[in-house]
Amino acid sequence: MERFDDPYDDTRIHVTPAVIEPGHTFDSVTDKISALVLRKRTPLGWWVGLAASFVLTNMMLGTIIYLVFTGIGIWGNNQPVGWAFDIINFVWWIGIGHAGTLISAILLLLRQQWRTSINRFAEAMTLFAVACAGLFPLLHTGRPWLAYWLFPYPNTMGIQPQFRSPLMWDVFAVSTYATVSALFWYTGLVPDLATLRDRARSKFGRVVFGMMSLGWRGSARHWARYEVVYLLLAGISTPLVLSVHTIVSFDFAIGIIPGWHTPIFPPYFVAGAIYAGFAMVLTLIIPLRKFYGLEDFITDRHLRNAGKVMLATGLLVAYGYMSEAFIAWYSANKYEQFMMLNRFVGPYAFYYWSLITCNVIVPQLIWIRRVRHSHVMLFVVAMFVNVGMWLERFIIIPISLHRDFLPSSWGMYAPTIFDFTMFFGTIGFFFFLMFLFIRFLPVISIFEMRTMVPEAQIKEEA
Amino acid sequence: MDATHRYTAPDAVARYRGRALLAGADFLVAGVVLAYTLGSYAGYGGFVQVFRSYLVGFFFCTGIAVGSLAWLSLGHMTGGAWALTSRRLFEAATRTLPFCLVLFIPVVVSLFVHEGGRSLYEWTDAARVAGDEALKHKQPYLNIPFFVVRGVIYFAAWFFLANLLNRWSAEQDTTGDPRLRRKMQDISGVVILVVGLTATFAAFDWGMSLEPHWFSTIYGLIVLSGWGLSALAFVITVATFLRHHEPMNDAYQPLHFHDWGKLLLTLVMLYAYFAFSQFLITWAGNLPEEIPFYLRRLHGGWQAVGLAIILFHFALPFALLLSRQRKREPSRLRRVAILMLFMRVFDLVFFFAPSVHAGGEAEFGARDLLTNFVPMFSMALGVGGIWLWYYFGQLQTRPLLPLGAPELEEAIAAAAEHH
Numbered sequence: 038m039e040r041f042d043d044p045y046d047d048t049r050i051h052v053t054p055a056v057i058e059p060g061h062t063f064d065s066v067t068d069k070i071s072a073l074v075l076r077k078r079t080p081l082g083w084w085v086g087l088a089a090s091f092v093l094t095n096m097m098l099g100t101i102i103y104l105v106f107t108g109i110g111i112w113g114n115n116q117p118v119g120w121a122f123d124i125i126n127f128v129w130w131i132g133i134g135h136a137g138t139l140i141s142a143i144l145l146l147l148r149q150q151w152r153t154s155i156n157r158f159a160e161a162m163t164l165f166a167v168a169c170a171g172l173f174p175l176l177h178t179g180r181p182w183l184a185y186w187l188f189p190y191p192n193t194m195g196i197q198p199q200f201r202s203p204l205m206w207d208v209f210a211v212s213t214y215a216t217v218s219a220l221f222w223y224t225g226l227v228p229d230l231a232t233l234r235d236r237a238r239s240k241f242g243r244v245v246f247g248m249m250s251l252g253w254r255g256s257a258r259h260w261a262r263y264e265v266v267y268l269l270l271a272g273i274s275t276p277l278v279l280s281v282h283t284i285v286s287f288d289f290a291i292g293i294i295p296g297w298h299t300p301i302f303p304p305y306f307v308a309g310a311i312y313a314g315f316a317m318v319l320t321l322i323i324p325l326r327k328f329y330g331l332e333d334f335i336t337d338r339h340l341r342n343a344g345k346v347m348l349a350t351g352l353l354v355a356y357g358y359m360s361e362a363f364i365a366w367y368s369a370n371k372y373e374q375f376m377m378l379n380r381f382v383g384p385y386a387f388y389y390w391s392l393i394t395c396n397v398i399v400p401q402l403i404w405i406r407r408v409r410h411s412h413v414m415l416f417v418v419a420m421f422v423n424v425g426m427w428l429e430r431f432i433i434i435p436i437s438l439h440r441d442f443l444p445s446s447w448g449m450y451a452p453t454i455f456d457f458t459m460f461f462g463t464i465g466f467f468f469f470l471m472f473l474f475i476r477f478l479p480v481i482s483i484f485e486m487r488t489m490v491p492e493a494q495i496k497e498e499a
Numbered sequence: 500m501d502a503t504h505r506y507t508a509p510d511a512v513a514r515y516r517g518r519a520l521l522a523g524a525d526f527l528v529a530g531v532v533l534a535y536t537l538g539s540y541a542g543y544g545g546f547v548q549v550f551r552s553y554l555v556g557f558f559f560c561t562g563i564a565v566g567s568l569a570w571l572s573l574g575h576m577t578g579g580a581w582a583l584t585s586r587r588l589f590e591a592a593t594r595t596l597p598f599c600l601v602l603f604i605p606v607v608v609s610l611f612v613h614e615g616g617r618s619l620y621e622w623t624d625a626a627r628v629a630g631d632e633a634l635k636h637k638q639p640y641l642n643i644p645f646f647v648v649r650g651v652i653y654f655a656a657w658f659f660l661a662n663l664l665n666r667w668s669a670e671q672d673t674t675g676d677p678r679l680r681r682k683m684q685d686i687s688g689v690v691i692l693v694v695g696l697t698a699t700f701a702a703f704d705w706g707m708s709l710e711p712h713w714f715s716t717i718y719g720l721i722v723l724s725g726w727g728l729s730a731l732a733f734v735i736t737v738a739t740f741l742r743h744h745e746p747m748n749d750a751y752q753p754l755h756f757h758d759w760g761k762l763l764l765t766l767v768m769l770y771a772y773f774a775f776s777q778f779l780i781t782w783a784g785n786l787p788e789e790i791p792f793y794l795r796r797l798h799g800g801w802q803a804v805g806l807a808i809i810l811f812h813f814a815l816p817f818a819l820l821l822s823r824q825r826k827r828e829p830s831r832l833r834r835v836a837i838l839m840l841f842m843r844v845f846d847l848v849f850f851f852a853p854s855v856h857a858g859g860e861a862e863f864g865a866r867d868l869l870t871n872f873v874p875m876f877s878m879a880l881g882v883g884g885i886w887l888w889y890y891f892g893q894l895q896t897r898p899l900l901p902l903g904a905p906e907l908e909e910a911i912a913a914a915a916e917h918h
Binding site for chain 1: 632633636637640688692695696699703712714715716717719720772773776777779780781783784786788
């Protein structure tokens, strides 16, 4: 049990930190969370949200159909900017997923109890974000039906993928990440699915949840095996938090383009990913807990801690910007210097300074206690970070490409309408999956929350 | 806990204090003589080699002090038994910062030492700078007055913050005022921020500018994690030593060593991650400004040094620290901690020694292994011994546990395991 870590409580050090509001019992926790899934009436707001995100999903599907029939020329990237929205969005979405893995795996190993009520939700966020991310490189291959060529399988063409290319490593990193995240999420769901099976009133619900719960009976043997599997999956997931975005950063850093080729990229990308991920967690859970009345389970403490993680990782990202800018000057390499100058005062300077505002300046507000404690302010800061982290990839990817070593090959980049329909389409798709998840599966881990209520702490007194 | 127990440093500390000074002085003298003789023999300038070897010792000891400041504030921010029980050991290390400033004086002197066209820092040689466009470009940053001023600023910032944390912690001992805990926690975020920035530039100044044409954005993080690693390995070593004596034999629990061991494992991995990132990206890019750093270190026998670092700075401690039992047994954990301290010096030699030929002269060879490793290790032991004497002195001035911290009793109780 954690005893020392509530910074806002100087005297009562033996009190369990408020990761759940007082007054809850095993029953009330189970009732409250499972009711979100099992109730008969679906709130109107859910239908509205689902409909809106469904429209956007169809916009994405329409774009994909047009793209497949026409070719990726419908996007704005071309020489000299060969990578743009497709890769920006890929990196942005993958990054968002990282908070889910950090919360579910690393915070579990660090015995941080506050993760319990948000891990399920954050893991779902990871899965959906990875699904959105995967679409972009897949479609950018131009012939997505041949994407299996990326895998090293014995083939009659007599060729193998280029193993020295980080793009190849990306295929393995992201597919591993998606697989492990899905397993972790589903394994965690199994006991709760059994709870839903037992409590469902309709036959259909009992059958579906019954099949999904894989015969879970809650016996001591089940639990013992479950604990082992869950811990092992956490151990396997932990390096993935670092490795996936490290390899994503290699996509750029292994090349020799100024603005891409710099050794700080791996840790700086990882920090940025966690930063973006926590911003997205806050963006989603602040409205969710309000509309679904989950304030008892997702408490102020969760929001505060997520805010602090966001601040810390944001400072690491700022450190990356500082180090890049200083070394660009210090390198005495005119291409490096030009790249930095082009960011500061070039044609896209507006976006660079917007990035600094969103990612470095605004988040400093979290130092202020009042901001940390205000849900509205946290939400606003998180929105800034969402935008800022997208802009960061915009600055790194197209802006480094548009003016390279040879002025005669310079050019400007502008996205087309289809870049936007694809991007906003994936946002719609993400929310579409989110809405379905909220309606059909327990958004908070029921059985883990049960361990948080006072009844579960009895052994401490004995 | 016995309420009247003061947890003062055992007599053994006083005993070892004297020995540390004596051994340190011996090694320092030997280091100077060896560095001068071997340096002159190898042709990189006797005095220059004395200063280069000295730099290893200075960098190592200051790294422990600054790394301790970072751990101290990290501990205040996160809380937990590991932080409480190690607090005084880290605090004592941060109180050596004024002594480290004294150790900085020879580094300043080295800026003025030129011997047959050789200098420790190539950019201090006006003739070389005049004929080199890149060095001329860097002159607004790499010049003697600014270098010294920056050094003083780093020390001032570290000393100021360390002093605040030390003062409040001592005050907590006597008054037990609960607000102090909050104050220390609040300032700790600022400490991490300031240490991160100042240590980065200190690393650029003292380490990276040894090869002034070369640059790396991750160098600051490599050094910072290296300092954190040295500080932690050092404190673990001290704790395992104190554990053999009254009164600490009852206070430190296997759980504390377990947590420190976990943190050590994390730092071992983090350092390897940073160092490998720099290597892979530099190697793959293969650019003329960057790759010489590794070319100098991957030829003439030095590739074996690099391999040894992979094996003994990462692979071996990584494998050893995976074991839960090893982390919980102080005597076994101590061996890993001492290995890490040794490998930190080893790694510093790998980073600093090949700068001898940063000017682009003849390739570094196997002979240079001897002429660098011997004086540099001797000097690290010399400066380290004298620093240890000062450290033990600081350790004696305060109780070895923060007596006023309200969570102390619980932290040192032979607690039921919580996992």
